[in-house]
Amino acid sequence: MTLADRLGIDLPILQAPMAGAQGSELAIAVSRAGGLGALPCAMLSPEAMAEELETLRAATSGPMNVNFFCHTPPAPDPERLARWHAALAPWYVEFGLDIEAVPAGAGRRPFDHAACEALEPFRSEVVSFHFGLPAPDLLARVKAWGATVLSTATTVEEARWLEARGADAVIAQGLEAGGHRGLFLTEDLTTQMGTLALLPQIRQAVDVPVIAAGGIVDARGVAAALALGAEAVQVGTAFLCCPESRASAIHRRALMSEAARHTALTNLYSGRPARGIVTRLMRELGPISEVAPAFPLATAAIAPLRAAAEAQGSGDFSPLWAGQNASRCREVPAAEVVADLSRGVID
Known part of the structure; x- marks a missing residue:
């Protein structure tokens, strides 16, 4: 079974969760286009998260990735x-x-019991984490309803750590990626690698599927990541100028x-x-x-x-x-971005 099959998506295209720059609209659009939409929850209260998830469930029957931070306050x-x-x-x-x-x-709030309590009724198919994984009891609770757990690694050591503690797939976040680095075992920025260097090393080091992230904005980037052993890609910046994004006008102008x-x-x-x-x-x-x-x-x-x-x-x-x-950050619908990413790559 491929990772796409396990995630319940037609295309191995994951939309990166981007707290503060998107909400349910972008996740819904990507899901409808055959990819995996993501809802970032680090800046949402449990009540606000539940409202967004209600909107998601009403708008699409596709699977969703609900994303949380795992930092220690x-x-x-x-x-x-x-x-x-x-x-x-x-x-x-x-x-x-x-x-x-x-x-x-x-x-920013870390994943805690209140967030888990609010999330559990929705039985999210995919739950992803940034900065490691939550406490074992919280992770066990998420896995108990059958969710596939993803988390970000920026080094080989982090990938091994995640696999050993229950991650079902690892997101290899290259240095090119926008937004927060997912590093959690070290604060040494000299350990951070570009996607094409990091991806094959993580692929060789772990047995779980690997998702490539960082610098991927078109079908050529997707093809390169798949050729190096990724089972899917995660894309963020290319979606920021889409009408479904909540990025500000100032942010959009800068991106273009x-x-x-x-x-x-x-x-x-x-x-x-x-x-x-x-x-x-x-x-x-x-x-x-x-x-x-x-x-x-x-x-x-x-x-x-x-x-x-x-x-x-x-x-x-x-x-x-x-x-x-940011070369492919354009004011086009998210579905068009997904189609461009998969064009000529996915049969």
């Missing part, structure tokens, strides 16, 4: 937070904002401009490395900064700057997540 570090606020203070002054009024709040050719890993927007289009914030503070609070605590102080700049039509302080290959 950090302990408060007042000294580090003070250094972070000091670093951002000049921009707060520029926009006439009060750094002392920054609200507390993480903005020359700016999209210049991306970098940054921890400024959340506290963890993530790939996005280089912004003023990244240029002036440096894309990776030791003063950024631990994930996801950096988000709170960035949010007011982002809102103020976006009100002026600027993405200078916005997380413009994008992979290194």
Whole structure:
């Protein structure tokens, strides 16, 4: 049985879950086109997640991938937070904002019992995780209703770790991928490889199916990944300009401009490395900064700057997540993107 058969999809095309940039509309469109749509839940309350899942179930009978983060919420570090606020203070002054009024709040929640309780009635066919896997009791509960479990690996060691702890398939996330790196066994960015280097190494190291992610935007990329042993591909950036995406107008303009050719890993927007289009914030503070609070605590102080700049039509302080290959990011329906990815590759 192929992975596509196991997932219940016609095409080995997975839409990457993109928290903050999409909701159920994109997942539904990809599902209807024969791929596997994904609903990112890291920024949703259990109640909001349930509403989105109700919408999904009403709109399509196809399988769905429901995605969660598995980070451990950090302990408060007042000294580090003070250094972070000091670093951002000049921009707060520029926009006439009060750094002392920054609200507390993480903005990202890990998979927990409340999320599992809300998810269980929907019996999601696929549940995927970023930053490892949840606690064994939570993972067992997900598997008990028959869900196929996916998780992201950025190194061979992470892939082996995931297989040993129950992942049914591994997503090999190359360095080209947009959004948050899935690394969880190390914070050393020198361990991160490009997709075409990482994929065959993970394929050789594990017995579970491998899904390729990072830099894949067309049928040629799909063919290359399949030739190197992937059973499916996961694509994110190519869907961001689709009408079913919730990416902002500022984000869309950046993706379809020359700016999209210049991306970098940054921890400024959340506290963890993530790939996005280089912004003023990244240029002036440096894309990776030791003063950024631990994930996801950096988000709170960035949010007011982002809102103020976006009100002026600027993405200078916005997380413009994008992979290194945004060449096929177009304003076309998601179904057309899926068809382009599979054209001439899938019989």
